[in-house]
Amino acid sequence: MKNKLLIAHRWKILGWLLAVPAFIGGISFALFNFPDYLQVTVPEWLAHFIWIESFMSDTPNPTIYLLDEVIALSLLIGLLLLAFSKEKVEDEWIQQVRLESFQWAFLVNSLLLMAFIVLAHESPFLSVMVYNMFTPLLIFVARFYYVLYLKPLFSKN
């Protein structure tokens, strides 16, 4: 069975190199209120095209901090590379684990979201939505690699 959406195995290394530091950085950023770095001043022509808080959009050259954007993009790109790169031997059982893991991720993510719709309100719910940007891919990657590489270590052969 050919899966046209998958990319070459070699992209997996870049996936780990982007996702792991970005995950650690993202957690640190969220938990320890890291100061935002990478300050840039948006040129006037570009300020018309990007979506910034309303109180800033009146200034011709708004200032934004890019560290959180860099972390978020690195995490998403890294997780996508991990999710969509082939295994060394991409056989039919691995294809099945891949499919099951996507279903798992979709289901667990929806259940978590439903729980937090009830449990979190106002500003904490905003935090939930931030985490929720990454949870589908995180759950997929965790479940896929657990079944492929960790579970066989625990099961009697």
Added chain:
Amino acid sequence: MKNTIRVERAILNISQAELADRVQVTRQTINAIELEKYAPSAVLAMKIARVFGRRVEEVFALEEGD
């Protein structure tokens, strides 16, 4: 689906990894099939039976509920 892969491997004295190599899948796939957690495709079932010099029905059998 039941199978006799473990027995057939013992007769040929080959490991899961060797069988996996011969039918071009991963060792984990052979393990999942042996543990009856995964039913292989017709193509893979035929390849495995061919390695053992058996017919597919001699290696794989339907269970109740299949």
